Amino acid sequence: MNNKDEWNTSIxxxxxxxxxxxxxxxxxxxxxxxxxxxxxxxxxxxxxxxVKPVHQSFNIDNFESQYEPRVYLKKELQTxxxxxxxxxxxxxxxxFRKTKKTLNTLHYDEAILRNKGTNRSTLENRITxxxxxxxxxxxxxxxxxxxxxxxxxxxxFINHREQFGTSMECIIFGHAIxxxxxxxxxxxxxxxxxxxxxxxxxxxxxxNMESLDSYLAELWANQIRFNPAKFHPLPILGIPxxxxxxxxxxxxxxxxxx
Numbered sequence: 001m002n003n004k005d006e007w008n009t010s011i012x013x014x015x016x017x018x019x020x021x022x023x024x025x026x027x028x029x030x031x032x033x034x035x036x037x038x039x040x041x042x043x044x045x046x047x048x049x050x051v052k053p054v055h056q057s058f059n060i061d062n063f064e065s066q067y068e069p070r071v072y073l074k075k076e077l078q079t080x081x082x083x084x085x086x087x088x089x090x091x092x093x094x095x096f097r098k099t100k101k102t103l104n105t106l107h108y109d110e111a112i113l114r115n116k117g118t119n120r121s122t123l124e125n126r127i128t129x130x131x132x133x134x135x136x137x138x139x140x141x142x143x144x145x146x147x148x149x150x151x152x153x154x155x156x157f158i159n160h161r162e163q164f165g166t167s168m169e170c171i172i173f174g175h176a177i178x179x180x181x182x183x184x185x186x187x188x189x190x191x192x193x194x195x196x197x198x199x200x201x202x203x204x205x206x207x208n209m210e211s212l213d214s215y216l217a218e219l220w221a222n223q224i225r226f227n228p229a230k231f232h233p234l235p236i237l238g239i240p241x242x243x244x245x246x247x248x249x250x251x252x253x254x255x256x257x258x
Contacts, residue, residue, distance in 0.1 A: 005084055007034050017178065047094060049097060051075045068104055084182060088179055096209065099213050103131055110123055129191050132174045137168065137232075140168075151233075153235065154257070169204050170234065171212065190234045191234075
C-alpha cells in the first residue's frame with residue numbers, strides 16, 4: 001500500500017484500520033509533506049496536551065535522557081519526523097492521553113527501581129506489548145467476548161460477522177499496528193483487553209473515547225499494575241473489511257486463526 005516512511009495522505013482513507021484515527025488524521029489530510037516538530041508542537045499545544053513533541057536525542061548518556069524517563073520528568077515526547085511509527089504514536093497520545101500518561105508513569109516507576117543492565121519486569125513487558133500492539137474489544141454481549149477468549153475464530157468472524165460494528169468494536173491502541181497496516185500481512189495480531197460495557201460501546205460509536213480512555217487508565221493503574229496477566233490475542237485481519245479477501249478459505253488458515 002505504501003513505501004515505508006513516504007508521506008502519503010491517501011492511506012488515511014484507503015486503510016480501514018488506519019481510518020480508526022480519522023478524527024486525528026484529518027488534521028493532516030491537506031499536508032503535502034511530513035509535519036515538522038514545530039507543527040506537532042503547535043497541534044499538541046492547541047489540544048492542551050501535557051507533553052510536548054521534541055526532536056529525538058541521539059546522545060543518551062544517563063537514565064533521565066532515556067525515552068520514558070524524559071516523557072515523565074520533562075514532558076518531552078521524542079518524535080522522529082518522516083517516520084510513520086512516531087506519527088502514529090503521536091496520534092495515540094492525542095486520542096488516549098490519560099492512558100498514555102498512565103503507561104508512561106508505570107514504565108518510569110518500574111524502570112527507576114531496576115538495576116542497570118537487568119531485564120525488564122513483567123509489567124514493563126506488558127506495557128510495551130500493549131503500547132505497540134494492543135487493542136480493546138468492547139461489546140455489550142459477553143458471549144462474543146467468550147469467543148475471543150476461547151479462540152473460536154470461525155464462530156466469531158463468520159457466524160457472528162454482523163455483530164461487528166453493532167454489538168462489538170475493536171479499538172486499536174498500539175501504534176505499531178497502524179504502521180503495519182501500511183502494508184498488512186497475514187499474521188498481524190493484536191493483544192487485547194476485553195470489556196463488556198454497553199455505555200462505553202455507544203460512546204465509541206460516536207467516536208467519543210473519553211470514557212474508554214478513563215477506564216483504561218484506571219484499569220492499568222489499579223489492576224494490571226498488580227496483576228500483569230497476558231492479553232487475549234486477536235487475529236485482527238479477520239475483522240470484516242480488514243483484509244482484501246475474506247472468504248471461507250481465508251478463515252480456515254489455521255496458521256493464522258489458531
